[in-house]
Amino acid sequence: FAGLLAxxxxxxxxHPRAFAEGVTHATRVLxxxxxxxxxxxxxxxxxxxxxxxxxxxxxxxxxxxxxxxMGAGFLxxxxxxxxxxxxxxxxxxxxxxxxxxxxxPGLATFWTLYYATTGLHAVHVAVGVFVLxxxxxxxxxxxxxxxxxxxxxxxxxxxxxxxxxxxxWPLYYxxxxxxx
Numbered sequence: 001f002a003g004l005l006a007x008x009x010x011x012x013x014x015h016p017r018a019f020a021e022g023v024t025h026a027t028r029v030l031x032x033x034x035x036x037x038x039x040x041x042x043x044x045x046x047x048x049x050x051x052x053x054x055x056x057x058x059x060x061x062x063x064x065x066x067x068x069x070m071g072a073g074f075l076x077x078x079x080x081x082x083x084x085x086x087x088x089x090x091x092x093x094x095x096x097x098x099x100x101x102x103x104x105p106g107l108a109t110f111w112t113l114y115y116a117t118t119g120l121h122a123v124h125v126a127v128g129v130f131v132l133x134x135x136x137x138x139x140x141x142x143x144x145x146x147x148x149x150x151x152x153x154x155x156x157x158x159x160x161x162x163x164x165x166x167x168x169w170p171l172y173y174x175x176x177x178x179x180x
Contacts, residue, residue, distance in 0.1 A: 001164050004117045008171055011113065015106025022110030023176035025090065025098075030081045031173035034074050035165065041070035042162040045132070045155045052151055057139060060151075064136045067158065071129040078122050082115075092116070114172050121168055124161050131157060 012019040048063035089096035092115040094108025135154045139147045 001117070001120065001167075004113065004120065005167060005171070008113050008117070011106065011109050015104075015109065018104040018106030019110045020176050021102065021104050022107055022114065023173065025088075025102075026114070026173045027081050027084060028173050030077050031169055034077050035169050037070050037074045037077070038162045038165050041067045041074070042159055044070065045158045049152050049155050052139060052148060061136060061139055064132060064139065064151075068129055068132050068136065071125055071132065071158075074125055075122060075129070078118065078125075085111075117168055118172065121161070121164055124164070128154075128158050128161050 044063045045067040048060045048067065051057075051063060052060035085091075086096070089098035089100075090111055091098075092112045094112070099108055131154050135147070135151050138150060
C-alpha cells in the first residue's frame with residue numbers, strides 16, 4: 001500500500017487537475033458509507049475481543065458475527081461501486097467510453113490507481129472476513145485459552161485493513177480541489 005500511495009502522490013503532483021476531476025466522479029456516498037461500515041466493524045471486533053477476555057463467549061461471537069457481516073457488506077458496496085463505474089465506461093487503463101468525453105491527461109492514471117488501490121484493499125478485506133470467520137469457529141468450538149490469544153491477532157489485522165482505508169478514502173473520494 002505504501003508504494004501505491006507514493007505513486008498516487010507523485011502522479012497527483014504531476015496531474016492535479018485530472019486527479020481532482022477523477023475525485024468528482026467517485027461515488028462519495030458509497031465511499032462514506034463504506035468508511036462508516038469499517039469504523040463500526042473495527043469497534044465491533046475490538047468489543048468482541050474485550051467480551052471474550054471477560055468470559056462472555058456468546059457476546060464475543062455475536063460481535064464477531066457483526067464484524068464479519070460488515071466486512072461482507074463493505075465488499076458488496078465496493079462491488080456495487082465498481083459496477084456503476086464500469087457502466088459509466090470508467091475502466092482501468094483508460095479504457096471505456098468515459099475517457100472519450102473526459103480527455104484530461106492523467107485521468108486514466110487516476111482511475112487505474114483507484115482500481116488497483118481499492119481492489120488490493122478489497123482483497124485484504126476478503127482475507128480478513130475469512131480469517132474472522134475461522135476465528136469465529138474457533139471461539140465457538142475451540143479451547144478458550146487458544147482463542148484468547150488468536151482473536152486479538154485477527155482483530156489487529158482487521159484494524160490494519162481499517163487504517164489503510166482511512167488513508168485511501170480521502171485520496172479517492174474527498175480531495176477534489178485542483179491546484180491552481
